Amino acid sequence: MLILEEMQTRGHEALTLLHHAPSGLRAAMAIHSTVLGPAIAGVRLREQEEELAVRGALALSESLTLKAALAGLNYGGGACVLMMPEAGVDDPHAREALFRALGRQVRPLATRVVLTEDIGVTPADISFLAQETPATLGMHTDTSSVTGYGVYRGMKAAARFALGSESMRGVRVAILGVGAVGRTLAQHLHREGARLTIADSRLERAEALANELDGAQVVGCSELLDTPCDILAPCGFGHSIPSDSVPRLQCRLIAGGEHHPLTRRGEAAVKEAGIVYMPDFAINSAGLIAAATGADMNQAAERVYQIVTRVVQVAEQYDKVPHLVARRMAERRIDLIGSLGHA
Incomplete structure (x- = not known):
């Protein structure tokens, strides 16, 4: 997959791969646009291979840009696709660690990215993120x-x-x-x-x-x-x-x-x-x-x-x-x- 070529075609600003071995964090985070404001990044958690996670992040982030723009919101579009840890996330402490690890790694990007829930992610997970980064949405919204x-x-x-x-x-x-x-x-x-x-x-x-x-x-x-x-x-x-x-x-x-x-x-x-x-x-x-x-x-x-x-x-x-x-x-x-x- 020619990642940079695809990013150029879609107009993406950035693609970041995130990893934290103890929590099982493996994620692809894409920022499509920050023209209107920080990129709202829908966070997904799914069992999938690395290439599908990257492609999904690129496609989803472009969609978020268009969605926010059409809705009249002052946000750009991003996406963060988490690959399911090998040990799973049934253990509540493991789930907390996964999302707090994500929040901590994304914290330096807080002026550019705002994280919110998407498939497989709950408001409680966003609350874990919020313990590590101020850039979150959706903690109190179903x-x-x-x-x-x-x-x-x-x-x-x-x-x-x-x-x-x-x-x-x-x-x-x-x-x-x-x-x-x-x-x-x-x-x-x-x-x-x-x-x-x-x-x-x-x-x-x-x-x-x-x-x-x-x-x-x-x-x-x-x-x-x-x-x-x-x-x-x-x-x-x-x-x-x-x-x-x-x-x-x-x-x-x-x-x-x-x-x-x-x-x-x-x-x-x-x-x-x-x-x-x-x-x-x-x-x-x-x-x-x-x-x-x-x-x-x-x-x-x-x-x-x-x-x-x-x-x-x-x-x-x-x-x-x-x-x-x-x-x-x-x-x-x-x-x-x-x-x-x-x-």
């Missing part, structure tokens, strides 16, 4: 639940553009990944009367949710991409819709909580297929908004609704696809505010 509700509200705004109505009653929604965000999304959709098909890499998790939500159907992850539906909601770990699988999709709208479910090639493929794609950085920002501003769940989700509404209005006005409009809107704010220079 960001997954807020994000899930924001995706639901953003999906309704996108559906008005793609399906002609924002009502979810009777709408067929296929959800790929029912962790914290996907589960919350499913619950809100079920409450409104949507017809749900769900899939998860952990089959038992999908089956447990289906038992809770009467009428929800469970299929395998690969099978879900072939499921006839109105809306496909990717809520997994990233790149869950391979480019070569786009011709299989039988949906009219892609809108979910997952960061970068499509590659750039995949985005071009869905455009060619006539599928509306509402990008992650436009629709999954409620948790970030709540953590950064102190907004409650309803306020943060309403902000997402307004963001998505603005994106589709501009897309209609100029006859452009929403995912390109959203990216350009975010990049324009970065360019304009960046042109002011430092205060």
Whole structure:
């Protein structure tokens, strides 16, 4: 992998590898942009190989830059992807040591990076980080639940553009990944009367949710991409819709909580297929908004609704696809505010 070439292509400022043998800390931290302010870095904890951790940090940090910009926040984008220690983190002391080791190593970067929770990380983990560095967000915010509700509200705004109505009653929604965000999304959709098909890499998790939500159907992850539906909601770990699988999709709208479910090639493929794609950085920002501003769940989700509404209005006005409009809107704010220079 040509790391510097990829960083140059995406416009990254820095990539740092972190290591602390006693705690098992092995992490890749990427800073994509600090033009608008310190880079908010979503912290993820997953079992994965080193190259995937680096690639994930680069992709996630770019997404965070666009998300913060589109949401009107004065932050840039970063990401910190932790590889699961060999001994695991079931021991609470081991978990504390892991996150405090991360906080201590990141502390010299406190003027450039702000750490917040992402997949596999809890507000309690952020509290451990806060013992070692002042640059944290999210200790008092259940960001997954807020994000899930924001995706639901953003999906309704996108559906008005793609399906002609924002009502979810009777709408067929296929959800790929029912962790914290996907589960919350499913619950809100079920409450409104949507017809749900769900899939998860952990089959038992999908089956447990289906038992809770009467009428929800469970299929395998690969099978879900072939499921006839109105809306496909990717809520997994990233790149869950391979480019070569786009011709299989039988949906009219892609809108979910997952960061970068499509590659750039995949985005071009869905455009060619006539599928509306509402990008992650436009629709999954409620948790970030709540953590950064102190907004409650309803306020943060309403902000997402307004963001998505603005994106589709501009897309209609100029006859452009929403995912390109959203990216350009975010990049324009970065360019304009960046042109002011430092205060």
